[in-house]
Amino acid sequence: MAAIETDDLRKRYGDLRALKGVSLEVDEGEFFGLLGPNGAGKTTFINILVGLVRKSGGEARVFGYDVEDDYEEARDAIGLAPQEFNVDRFFPIEEVLVHKAGYHGVPKDVAKERAEEALRTVGIYDKRDTRFHWLSGGMKRRFMLARAMVTEPDLLILDEPTAGVDVQLRHDLWDIIKRMNEEGTTVLLTTHYIEEAERLCDRVAILDEGEVVEVSTPDELMGRGKDTVRVKLSKDIEEPPATLDGDYETRVEDGELVVETRNAGGTLAEVLRELDRAGHEVVDIEMSRTSLEEIFVDMTRSHEDVTRTQTTGDGQGDGA
Amino acid sequence: MSLTDGFGAGARFLPIGFRTLMRREILRYVRRPRNTFLPPLITNVLYFSVFGVILGERVGEIQGVSYILFLLPGLVVLGAISNSFENASFSIFHGRWNEYIQATTTSPISYTQMVLAYVVSSALRGVLIGVLIALVGAVFTPVTVEHPLYLIAFMAVITTLFAGFGVIGGLWARDFDYLTVMNQFILRPLVFFGGVFYSLEILPPLWTYVSLLNPMVYMVNGVRYGFLGAETVDVGPNSALVVLTVAAVVVVLIDIALFRRGYGLTE
Incomplete structure (x- = not known):
């Protein structure tokens, strides 16, 4: 069964077409990367899966569950580490994790054990009684991963999980994520760091201007360089x-x-x-x-050129 | 067992997600007594001192009871509904503003359970504040409860109704000013003109009829009936209770529909 399956997924914000018919399939247990420049539609794609954005058209399913019709089942399978820090500031971080696990139906005593384990895994157990606001930038990133893990999700969605962190922390986070994937968790990762995709992902999709430009393994992409x-x-x-x-x-x-x-x-x-x-x-x-980064830049640039040519062509057609 | 730990034995039959969200919501205000309990405590000590004791002695009796006793049910309603409304609207809006509500809205808790958790926890805050105000009143005058079941029913319904309105307010607000506007310019005037401080009998006939269009009149009236056993407006407690219950159910259903649509929560 596919962990994620989208068919002609579309999203409009007024005149802006953020997703123009994205069809993707991520296999269960796969480490899948979503690459693309800013504004490509990566976060919109993720947000549709978790219910933060309502799709304008098409289909999206998580482990076979429609993200809108069967939202409870779909969301139960997902652990999300979003790009922005969106953490409850009223409670110490351990309690935030206990709440998050509870929302997923985990009993309080088990949730507490899981919260402790998640904080130990990401290396901030000593800070368990601290509020998120008082953590350093690196610790905040670690916490975001802990919150995504605490529900023991079948699908881990990471939106730029290592943005702005130092090299050591990036490698630490990679190790944790990689381990989870090896233990069977499907991972969907969006990143700007091509090296990250190259090192971690089984397959990557390149998204540009709301369209899938390419789906391939990093090695296949490298072969094109x-x-x-x-x-x-x-x-x-x-x-x-x-x-x-x-x-x-x-x-x-x-x-x-x-x-x-x-x-x-x-x-x-x-x-x-x-x-x-x-x-x-x-x-x-x-x-x-040629680095994957150069290939990526080259592919998105050529796609931009094609899109621009088509738009110009359409415009001329309309004018005639 | 603490107030928020288990919600009693029956809570075991409630879904864990719902219970967790409700516990989170209750803990948020219980752990901040200076924000939650102190302001209404001080405000109502002032109300009872100034209006009840100092002015009340000059006013004399209204509907056969001292003015301070007449005042008490209205102040209970004022405190209860303000707190129910503020709690729900603040909690949801603050969560939206800082985006941490997404931890809830991306969870598998059903929309109905999400709404009920916000509404019930906010209504509970309203009831707690109502009890606190009654206790403050008891310091100033002997308080009687003539119809406890009606009092409980009215308190439950009106706090639920205003917690439900608070959810709508929290989803609708675009910044913190919206919350202030809703509370200061809509809620408080309606309550103040709802017969908290005076009996409608003293108004000219035209203003009595106008006042009867204000739903707060029936809430204050119902709670006053529970405390004092007498009504200011002769509508009968049962009819008022039915109408208010229907209103509360409708508002909660609207809340659920808004959550389902993602109003204020998505995009």
Whole structure:
């Protein structure tokens, strides 16, 4: 059964179409990333699942339960760590967790045990009698994760869980989330940190301007990138040697040969051989791989261009 | 067992989510006695001192009872409904303002249970304040309760009704000024002109008829009947109770419909 299933999910805010028909399926037990620039519709998508936003059209189900018709069952399965700090400031943090677990039907004594465990897991048990307001920024982030965990959800939704935290804390949070996923919890993660998606996610969807641009594994996405090999020769050259005519692109930058290829390993040997034959002496080689971030930027940019072209085209059509 | 721990043995049959939300709501005000209990205590000591004792001696008897005793049921109603309304509206609006209400609205508690938890906890606050005011009154004059069941019924219904209105107010408010406006410019004038401080009999006929359009008159009248056994307005406690009960049910149903629609809670 799919943990999340959306079909042609749409959301309008007046004239703004925040979601333009998103169809996605996240498998049970999967670690799924939702990537996209600001305003892409990621938070709207999440908020529809948890009931903070009402959809304008389409379908959304969590473990088979419609998020509006069967909202009690759907919400019972979800643990949410939202981007914004939205914590009850009247109560110490342990009590906030006890309440949250109680809302999900967990008896008070069990809820207290779970709250303690969640606070220990995220490393802020010593602060259990403190109110959220008095926690440091990093502790607040840890608490948000604890609150999402305390109901022992089948689906953990994390909206930018590591935004603004230091590297150490980010790694700590990754470890906790990863462990939960290994224990069977489905995770839906939105993030701006591409490295986060690359390290954690089984699959990612790239969302841009309310549309799914791509759904793929991080490895598949990486495969779409190119490797760049910069070859410094003993003497600067002005043009790539004519014998370099394989399945790769060449150019000269600052007197150095630059080769772009999908397979640097295979190409490099061929290029070096041809350069040797042409009498060039290789002084230095530098290889770099396109990062997922560059691929992501490239994909969202191309999607933007396509959308703009279509809009312009539509406009011209209307005018005619 | 504390007041908020278990709600008695019957509470075991209530859903845990509902009980937890209600416990949270009650703890919020019980743990802040300086905000919850002290202001009405001081205000009513002043009311009883100034209106009851100092002015009351000059006013003499109204409907066969001393003015201070005549005043008491009205002050109980004023305190009870103000607190029911304020508690529900503040709790919901503050939760919306700081977005922590989302921990509740994204939970599996049904909309009906959410509304009932807010309404019942707020109505309970109103009843507690009503009892506190009656106790303050008892310091100044012997208080009798002629019809305890009617008193309990009227108190339960009117605090529920105003807690229900408070939920609507909390969902409707866009900033804290809205809450002040609702309380100071709508609620208080209606209560003050609802026969808290005077008997409608002393008004000219036209203003008596106008006053009868004010629903507060019947609430004050009902509670006064419970305490004193006499009515200022001859409507009969049963009819007033039925009408107020229907009104309370309708308002709570509207609350549930608003929660279901996500009014003020989504987007």
